[in-house]
Amino acid sequence: MPEYTLRIRRYDPQSGEAAYWEDHTVEMGAKQSVLDAILKIKDDTDGSIGIRCSCQQAICGSCGVRMNGKPGLACNTHLDEAAERGHGTGWNPGLAAGAEAEELGGEREDVIAVEPMGNMPVIRDLIVDMDAVHWKKIQRVTPWLINKEPVPEREYIVPHENMVDVTQTMACIQCGACVSDCLSMEVDPGFIGPAALSKAYRFVGDPRDAEPKERLKDLSEDEHGIYDCTHCFNCIDACPKGVDPMSQIMRLRRRAGDEYHINDRNNGNRHERAFVTLVRDYGLLHEAELLPRSYGGDSWFGKFHPAAAGELLSSMPSAIPAVMRGKISPKLAALGHKIPKQDLKSVQEIYKQVDDPEHEVELNLYVTGYEDETPEHSPHDDEPDDHPGETVGAEEREAPAESSVPEPEEDER
Amino acid sequence: MKVAYWPGCVSRGFTPELHGSMAKVAPLLDIELVELDRAACCGAGVIAEHNQELADTLNARTFALAQQTDGELMMNICSTCQGAQSECQERLDANTDYREHVNTHLSEEGLKYEKGLTNKNFLWLLVEDFGLDELRSRVKRPLTDLRVGPFYGCYIVRPVDRLGIDDEHPRDRYLHQLIEALGGTVVDYAGVYKCCGFPIITMNKEASLTQAGRHVGDAIDAEADCLVVPCPLCHLNLDLQQPVAAKVVGRELGLPILHLPQLVGLALGLSPKELGMNKHIVRPTSVIDWSTSVVAAA
Numbered sequence: 081m082p083e084y085t086l087r088i089r090r091y092d093p094q095s096g097e098a099a100y101w102e103d104h105t106v107e108m109g110a111k112q113s114v115l116d117a118i119l120k121i122k123d124d125t126d127g128s129i130g131i132r133c134s135c136q137q138a139i140c141g142s143c144g145v146r147m148n149g150k151p152g153l154a155c156n157t158h159l160d161e162a163a164e165r166g167h168g169t170g171w172n173p174g175l176a177a178g179a180e181a182e183e184l185g186g187e188r189e190d191v192i193a194v195e196p197m198g199n200m201p202v203i204r205d206l207i208v209d210m211d212a213v214h215w216k217k218i219q220r221v222t223p224w225l226i227n228k229e230p231v232p233e234r235e236y237i238v239p240h241e242n243m244v245d246v247t248q249t250m251a252c253i254q255c256g257a258c259v260s261d262c263l264s265m266e267v268d269p270g271f272i273g274p275a276a277l278s279k280a281y282r283f284v285g286d287p288r289d290a291e292p293k294e295r296l297k298d299l300s301e302d303e304h305g306i307y308d309c310t311h312c313f314n315c316i317d318a319c320p321k322g323v324d325p326m327s328q329i330m331r332l333r334r335r336a337g338d339e340y341h342i343n344d345r346n347n348g349n350r351h352e353r354a355f356v357t358l359v360r361d362y363g364l365l366h367e368a369e370l371l372p373r374s375y376g377g378d379s380w381f382g383k384f385h386p387a388a389a390g391e392l393l394s395s396m397p398s399a400i401p402a403v404m405r406g407k408i409s410p411k412l413a414a415l416g417h418k419i420p421k422q423d424l425k426s427v428q429e430i431y432k433q434v435d436d437p438e439h440e441v442e443l444n445l446y447v448t449g450y451e452d453e454t455p456e457h458s459p460h461d462d463e464p465d466d467h468p469g470e471t472v473g474a475e476e477r478e479a480p481a482e483s484s485v486p487e488p489e490e491d492e493r
Numbered sequence: 494m495k496v497a498y499w500p501g502c503v504s505r506g507f508t509p510e511l512h513g514s515m516a517k518v519a520p521l522l523d524i525e526l527v528e529l530d531r532a533a534c535c536g537a538g539v540i541a542e543h544n545q546e547l548a549d550t551l552n553a554r555t556f557a558l559a560q561q562t563d564g565e566l567m568m569n570i571c572s573t574c575q576g577a578q579s580e581c582q583e584r585l586d587a588n589t590d591y592r593e594h595v596n597t598h599l600s601e602e603g604l605k606y607e608k609g610l611t612n613k614n615f616l617w618l619l620v621e622d623f624g625l626d627e628l629r630s631r632v633k634r635p636l637t638d639l640r641v642g643p644f645y646g647c648y649i650v651r652p653v654d655r656l657g658i659d660d661e662h663p664r665d666r667y668l669h670q671l672i673e674a675l676g677g678t679v680v681d682y683a684g685v686y687k688c689c690g691f692p693i694i695t696m697n698k699e700a701s702l703t704q705a706g707r708h709v710g711d712a713i714d715a716e717a718d719c720l721v722v723p724c725p726l727c728h729l730n731l732d733l734q735q736p737v738a739a740k741v742v743g744r745e746l747g748l749p750i751l752h753l754p755q756l757v758g759l760a761l762g763l764s765p766k767e768l769g770m771n772k773h774i775v776r777p778t779s780v781i782d783w784s785t786s787v788v789a790a791a
Binding site for chain 1: 502503505506507508509510530531532533534536537538539540541542543544545546547549550551554576583584587588589591594598599601602647648651652653660687688690692693695696697699700701703704707733734736737771772773774
């Protein structure tokens with residue numbers, strides 16, 4: 081049986097001592113879980129290790145931890161996977177330690193560093209204070225249905241496609257893995273965050289809810305709301321349930337802007353509209369116009385708005401040297417750059433056909449899945465080998481009864 | 494090799510030194526660039542946040558234009574373009590009905606996107622197609638003693654499934670491998686895979702620049718001489734905004750930030766000025782000092 085070293089981060093805030101790493105070696109099957117290993121260590125060697133767990137089947141969401149730098153559930157992470165994991169993450173203490181052993185002339189060890197989740201205070205060892213951060217944020221988004229009046233005598237009749245639309249967010253088990261590695265929250269602890277905002281979409285997207293507009297207005301106007309997400313994709317890779325929190329935040333933005341035209345004070349919607357309009361008018365991004373319009377409003381006059389003036393002044397320390405050093409040419413700043421006329425016309429024709437909120441098409445791959453058994457959509461399409469990991473999750477999900485994609489004819493207007 | 498080359502908007506806008514240095518470096522690597530000058534902005538995730546189908550259609554048009562060239566594949570020089578385009582391509586390739594629907598909007602121009610385009614960032618192309626051994630053989634001025642911190646940018650490392658990152662394609666280690674192949678020393682620091690903060694610069698400037706300032710500060714603490722970024726948007730927050738970020742995080746910074754082709758160009762023997770480093774906001778003094786000391790030694 082393979083041998084694994086678990087390097088567990090021990091910390092008791094009440095002891096007054098600093099946190100430290102403690103190594104435990106276990107002999108266990110590669111397909112046993114990290115939680116199995118921790119529970120075995122607790123039984124055999126040290127009962128004082130603190131970890132929260134219950135169902136051991138990836139349903140209760142209690143055992144969220146960081147394993148080799150990546151957050152997830154200890155109960156559904158195999159030991160061999162945990163020893164290898166770390167793609168797309170930063171510091172990987174386990175891999176570093178394993179490599180170190182090899183460098184010192186020994187054999188390469190399989191070291192799994194297990195730490196408490198980030199962005200939340202540690203209560204003890206691997207247990208974090210979910211109440212202080214995660215649950216507080218969940219409560220912030222009014223996580224219940226506000227009934228539409230009048231309440232029908234019997235059940236509400238809800239269109240199938242609407243419920244399919246919110247299923248993805250309903251898969252959340254509140255484990256906090258996404259909160260742990262949220263890079264916006266790392267610098268702005270007030271950020272409502274990926275888990276709570278996904279929960280918000282669950283109700284914004286529910287046709288039985290009476291106040292989607294008020295919810296969206298609240299979440300747009302809050303400086304720690306939907307426009308505080310920095311689009312780093314960490315929550316997507318963190319989530320053990322495929323909730324795709326960042327995409328839910330983008331859908332909240334889409335609804336706030338397109339459906340309810342909420343012009344928030346954080347410049348979120350103005351920035352989005354300015355970006356979209358500039359690409360329509362130039363084919364390329366006109367950076368020098370984007371900034372003032374994001375602050376002042378989506379027109380050429382935006383820069384003369386008082387809200388834009390202050391911001392523009394404050395960016396002068398960067399802008400002046402940029403012009404002086406030839407980084408930003410005054411001509412480009414004034415006129416922008418455009419694609420050739422004929423192509424710009426084609427782009428504008430695409431806008432005419434597609435940029436219409438009434439007939440917008442949205443493809444949710446969580447719902448529709450990938451149509452191929454073999455992952456031909458793989459980014460390595462020049463290579464014949466298959467990467468079964470590419471579509472994990474999606475291919476396991478049942479295809480919905482109906483496709484959300486319209487027949488091509490339908491849209492030819 | 495010949496590639497359909499998508500430079501993106503910012504490399505021809507606020508970071509002209511990126512587009513310029515790529516043009517200088519390509520011939521030294523026998524890469525022929527067929528520029529996609531008719532294509533539109535990738536949307537940087539912002540157009541998709543407004544209307545997914547619009548972003549998918551604009552990028553399908555770009556892909557179709559790339560497929561019309563005789564380039565072996567499509568190459569970009571911007572992490573954000575890579576991520577935004579990979580996201581659109583994932584949807585287009587996953588569903589025939591949807592792809593055909595999107596293609597109806599391109600038919601007037603006689604364009605059609607055929608599933609299965611290969612679109613790679615310059616970094617991926619260097620490692621996977623050009624090869625690091627070949628690159629090593631062309632190095633004229635090894636980056637000896639230059640301590641370089643990699644900064645990938647979110648869009649090129651996550652989500653790992655969509656971007657095809659796995660044990661066979663450890664694309665999240667390519668910058669590390671590249672720095673070593675060029676003879677430099679990799680500096681590991683906390684910010685390697687973190688966000689530069691640029692996407693929220695207009696929405697929450699303080700949070701945005703705290704991110705930029707913190708990562709630059711961490712790299713300085715790890716004794717980096719410079720950072721290298723494959724993303725011009727990261728460059729804007731890390732270089733153009735660095736003086737402001739320094740005020741936000743309350744410490745002195747002043748770390749040169751290099752675009753990927755600039756770092757490669759340095760090792761291939763080009764001068765910092767030829768690579769447009771004089772256009773940076775943070776003067777790349779340490780890098781220039783290094784390059785002159787190497788020249789002097791040689």
